[in-house]
Amino acid sequence: MREKLPTIGLYILPQPENTTEYISIPNIKNSKVAPFGYKLNEEDNYIFDPIPEELNALQEAKKYLKQYSSRKVAAWLTNVTGRSITHTGLLKRIKHEGTNKRKAQIFRQWARRLEKALEFAKKYEKTTGYKEEKKLKAQINGARSIC
Numbered sequence: 001m002r003e004k005l006p007t008i009g010l011y012i013l014p015q016p017e018n019t020t021e022y023i024s025i026p027n028i029k030n031s032k033v034a035p036f037g038y039k040l041n042e043e044d045n046y047i048f049d050p051i052p053e054e055l056n057a058l059q060e061a062k063k064y065l066k067q068y069s070s071r072k073v074a075a076w077l078t079n080v081t082g083r084s085i086t087h088t089g090l091l092k093r094i095k096h097e098g099t100n101k102r103k104a105q106i107f108r109q110w111a112r113r114l115e116k117a118l119e120f121a122k123k124y125e126k127t128t129g130y131k132e133e134k135k136l137k138a139q140i141n142g143a144r145s146i147c
Contacts, residue, residue: 020059022050036085036093054081062094 025038027046034040037055038048057080064073070087078084085093 020052020056022052022055024049036083036089054083057081058093061090065090065094 022037024041025048027034027040027048030045032040034048037051037058039051041047041049057077061073061077064076068076070091074085074087074090077090
């Protein structure tokens with residue numbers, strides 16, 4: 001079986017390209033240490049500014065985790081960016097990004113359901129029974145205020 005597999009040899013990981021635009025994120029816990037790919041804003045301590053080179057390298061590292069071990073990818077990421085990250089820190093970062101992505105999808109789904117419910121509510125408000133009910137309540141309240 002081993003004789004059938006081709007020899008791959010030494011492979012050097014390609015360098016990341018700057019292709020996307022990133023936004024600042026809030027520093028909710030008022031942390032002194034910024035997460036990998038971000039730095040503290042000099043003017044406002046409650047905002048982390050993105051470092052595009054590190055974030056692009058992190059995107060590439062996600063792809064490489066499918067092929068290489070987390071230790072090797074973390075070492076590559078440290079060499080490319082000059083900022084240290086452990087293999088466990090890398091795995092935690094990627095896990096939390098996945099969690100946040102799923103949460104965002106759920107909230108978007110809830111928003112779509114809410115919009116649908118509001119459309120149904122508007123449709124039912126336009127029916128004659130709803131308006132008459134409102135008029136009757138207004139008349140009853142008016143009659144009570146006179147008495």
